[in-house]
Amino acid sequence: xxxxxxxxxxxxxxxxxxxxxxxxxxxxxxxxxxxxxxxxxxxxxxxxxxxxxxxxxxxxxxxxxxxxxxxxxxxxxxxxxxxxxxxxxxxxxxxxxxxxxxxxxxxxxxxxxxxxxxxxxxxxxxxxxxxxxxxxxxxxxxxxxxxxxxxxxxxxxxxxxxxxxxxxxxxxxxxxxxxxxxxxxxxxxxxxxxxxxxxxxxxxxxxxxxxxxxxxxxxxxxxxxxxxxxxxxxxxxxxxxxxxxxxxxxxxxxxxxxxxxxxxxxxxxxxxxxxxxxxxxxxxxxxxxxxxxxxxxxxxxxxxxxxxxxxxxxxxxxxxxxxxxxxxxxxxxxxxxxxxxxxxxxxxxxxxxxxxxxxx
Amino acid sequence: xxxxxxxxxxxxxxxxxxxxxxxxxxxxxxxxxxxxxxxxxxxxxxxxxxxxxxxxxxxxxxxxxxxxxxxxxxxxxxxxxxxxxxxxxxxxxxxxxxxxxxxxxxxxxxxxxxxxxxxxxxxxxxxxxxxxxxxxxxxxxxxxxxxxxxxxxxxxxxxxxxxxxxxxxxxxxxxxxxxxxxxxxxxxxxxxxxxxxxxxxxxxxxxxxxxxxxxxxxxxxxxxxxxxxxxxxxxxxxxxxxxxxxxxxxxx
Numbered sequence: 001x002x003x004x005x006x007x008x009x010x011x012x013x014x015x016x017x018x019x020x021x022x023x024x025x026x027x028x029x030x031x032x033x034x035x036x037x038x039x040x041x042x043x044x045x046x047x048x049x050x051x052x053x054x055x056x057x058x059x060x061x062x063x064x065x066x067x068x069x070x071x072x073x074x075x076x077x078x079x080x081x082x083x084x085x086x087x088x089x090x091x092x093x094x095x096x097x098x099x100x101x102x103x104x105x106x107x108x109x110x111x112x113x114x115x116x117x118x119x120x121x122x123x124x125x126x127x128x129x130x131x132x133x134x135x136x137x138x139x140x141x142x143x144x145x146x147x148x149x150x151x152x153x154x155x156x157x158x159x160x161x162x163x164x165x166x167x168x169x170x171x172x173x174x175x176x177x178x179x180x181x182x183x184x185x186x187x188x189x190x191x192x193x194x195x196x197x198x199x200x201x202x203x204x205x206x207x208x209x210x211x212x213x214x215x216x217x218x219x220x221x222x223x224x225x226x227x228x229x230x231x232x233x234x235x236x237x238x239x240x241x242x243x244x245x246x247x248x249x250x251x252x253x254x255x256x257x258x259x260x261x262x263x264x265x266x267x268x269x270x271x272x273x274x275x276x277x278x279x280x281x282x283x284x285x286x287x288x289x290x291x292x293x294x295x296x297x298x299x300x301x302x303x304x305x306x307x308x309x310x311x312x313x314x315x316x317x318x319x320x321x322x323x324x325x326x327x328x329x330x331x332x333x334x335x336x337x338x339x340x341x342x343x344x345x346x347x348x349x350x351x352x353x354x355x356x357x358x359x360x
Numbered sequence: 361x362x363x364x365x366x367x368x369x370x371x372x373x374x375x376x377x378x379x380x381x382x383x384x385x386x387x388x389x390x391x392x393x394x395x396x397x398x399x400x401x402x403x404x405x406x407x408x409x410x411x412x413x414x415x416x417x418x419x420x421x422x423x424x425x426x427x428x429x430x431x432x433x434x435x436x437x438x439x440x441x442x443x444x445x446x447x448x449x450x451x452x453x454x455x456x457x458x459x460x461x462x463x464x465x466x467x468x469x470x471x472x473x474x475x476x477x478x479x480x481x482x483x484x485x486x487x488x489x490x491x492x493x494x495x496x497x498x499x500x501x502x503x504x505x506x507x508x509x510x511x512x513x514x515x516x517x518x519x520x521x522x523x524x525x526x527x528x529x530x531x532x533x534x535x536x537x538x539x540x541x542x543x544x545x546x547x548x549x550x551x552x553x554x555x556x557x558x559x560x561x562x563x564x565x566x567x568x569x570x571x572x573x574x575x576x577x578x579x580x581x582x583x584x585x586x587x588x589x590x591x592x593x594x595x596x597x598x599x600x601x602x603x604x605x606x607x608x609x610x611x612x
Binding site: 224227228229230233234236237239240241243244245247248249250307308 | 442455457459468469478479481
């Protein structure tokens with residue numbers, strides 16, 4: 001089969017692309033990271049409190065609260081889609097998780113008797129199997145996210161509806177369901193496993209907030225999936241040229257459904273973590289967070305036209321937003337300026353990228 | 361190159377296709393022999409693309425039979441056609457701009473290595489094989505470069521390299537020279553010669569008369585959904601083919 005090579009291939013007319021013109025150095029993620037580094041240095045000199053342990057912990061915790069969902073939405077954005085339902089999904093998953101937890105922890109009820117019993121004093125509720133309630137309720141929360149993600153994916157990949165419209169509808173549907181199941185009041189994690197729940201969502205390990213640990217683990221996993229698995233390759237191909245993906249035999253429908261499910265699960269997990277930090281899942285929780293999440297992804301270099309993006313960019317975008325918010329507070333600027341500034345940064349980041357790609 | 365006793369790699373008998381009330385193809389018979397380069401010509405709407413799409417598995421024919429290397433085949437999807445050894449270079453090349461040349465060559469059939477329960481991409485093996493293919497095609501293309509930074513000729517080479525991954529017996533190229541520069545046209549015609557040297561049959565769908573006369577052994581002219589001519593290239597002339605395409609001459 002192999003044709004004999006008369007001479008090894010030589011590159012007389014085709015130069016090698018220099019290292020600073022390829023990879024991260026030539027990406028929006030690269031110089032937003034640079035801008036972030038500069039900002040950190042400026043903050044250090046502007047405020048003596050910025051680099052204190054407490055403040056860094058705060059920043060790490062706060063950006064972790066949107067960064068996991070940003071990882072999920074980045075998957076969708078790379079395929080050239082969009083998911084507007086992440087904010088509602090956070091709320092609904094969190095709400096279902098704490099409602100199931102409360103329900104299963106009621107000793108009198110039919111479901112509750114399987115999981116808990118009363119202690120000898122007749123007041124304290126004890127778990128039959130410690131941690132089981134927590135596991136079931138988190139699985140329930142993620143389960144509803146999975147279902148909503150499947151519906152999103154089915155409508156977009158199989159029925160061919162536009163991602164924008166489908167997920168806009170899902171935003172409203174899921175938020176509405178949250179009001180319905182809680183009667184508009186929201187819900188609270190409760191029962192014997194509530195302490196585990198708080199430890200797993202808002203605790204820390206050796207001073208590192210746990211949400212940050214989850215984020216790092218998930219981001220590394222995402223990097224491996226995107227760049228070293230055929231699924232990741234197909235996600236990029238779908239965003240680059242959907243028709244080509246189809247003609248080369250990539251299972252386009254399956255890949256699309258998978259990214260929307262992944263995104264919904266990430267949002268659900270994020271919501272559950274936030275509710276642990278808040279101590280409750282109010283019905284209006286995470287309202288309009290989808291905009292922060294998408295803004296962070298775009299600032300970090302994900303291209304809404306598809307084909308470009310990654311976990312590092314998602315995190316850099318979230319950190320930048322959080323450092324600015326934190327910086328404005330430390331500098332005693334009114335926090336109302338934050339939104340305006342975020343808008344300016346979104347446009348600046350995309351503008352700089354446009355100028356750079358014209359220069360090459 | 362044309363030998364009478366060889367089994368045709370592709371044989372169509374009585375192929376017809378209707379879209380509702382429109383008859384796009386009618387009673388097309390044709391054969392392609394191994395290592396033969398066949399030019400398929402015709403004006404817009406003559407039925408060229410429909411014929412190509414039937415052979416590539418995009419459409420099913422309403423009538424007739426397709427035999428590939430001697431046995432009857434039925435394609436439901438493009439992957440089925442690829443499975444038996446028919447590769448297509450689409451007019452728009454079907455490349456993902458944001459990926460590297462090697463990634464595009466292996467799109468949909470990535471090489472993987474197993475790490476315990478996970479199968480991860482084997483970047484090294486893919487880059488090495490892609491470089492080998494570009495070498496065979498005499499194209500100065502680096503496997504790690506992004507397709508969006510490439511010239512038209514390089515992109516064409518990437519699309520053609522893709523057809524060399526499997527043991528393709530028939531490569532169909534839809535207007536490969538329509539949108540590229542003169543020098544790059546030379547390169548593409550060179551690529552077709554290399555496929556022919558390998559014994560691969562090539563079907564070249566083109567509007568450009570000089571290209572067809574430069575590389576093809578035989579030319580087939582379509583008009584109004586029917587095959588109007590099927591001649592060895594040295595027994596015809598550009599003038600005659602033009603007359604056949606426009607209908608000035610009914611058949612030859």
